[in-house]
């Protein structure tokens with residue numbers, strides 16, 4: 001595992017989650033709220049893990065890369081960017097989900113995060129790749145993902161299901177034409193699914 005690859009992968013996930021919000025009806029608050037919450041947790045745990053495990057080492061090993069003159073400058077920029085992203089996330093939380101002000105704050109977060117990721121990738125991660133060996137990057141990655149996993153969402157409590165009861169309790173009532181006027185909230189892929197339990 002290489003911390004620079006882990007971070008790149010998570011940046012892609014952050015971009016993808018902002019793109020998911022594009023796909024949702026702008027007034028569908030029941031979907032927007034959990035999608036945003038998941039993205040917010042990802043952004044917060046990611047930045048905290050970088051500040052805990054990546055950036056303390058960069059001034060010791062880095063030399064400044066691309067348009068950064070020095071590693072200290074890279075770290076100062078990153079910490080400042082993280083604060084700006086947190087401030088924008090805070091604005092999102094102060095507005096009603098799905099409102100114009102809420103969407104404006106989501107866009108502000110997206111802009112701040114996009115700018116930061118681009119700079120982090122071309123300066124900080126490149127500097128790290130050039131001046132640390134794979135073993136170091138592996139060890140940081142292990143600490144990084146352990147911390148993130150500890151701090152991430154509490155998750156869904158594990159609940160075993162009886163396979164037979166599961167099949168009996170969930171009824172597929174047959175195909176329905178896409179776009180049918182009777183299409184309800186549980187119609188998925190042209191089928192209606194009846195949920196009878198968690």
Ligand SMILES: [Fe+2]
Nearest residue numbers: 047050078120
């Ligand atoms: Fe960052």
Ligand SMILES: [Fe+2]
Nearest residue numbers: 007046050120
């Ligand atoms: Fe990052």
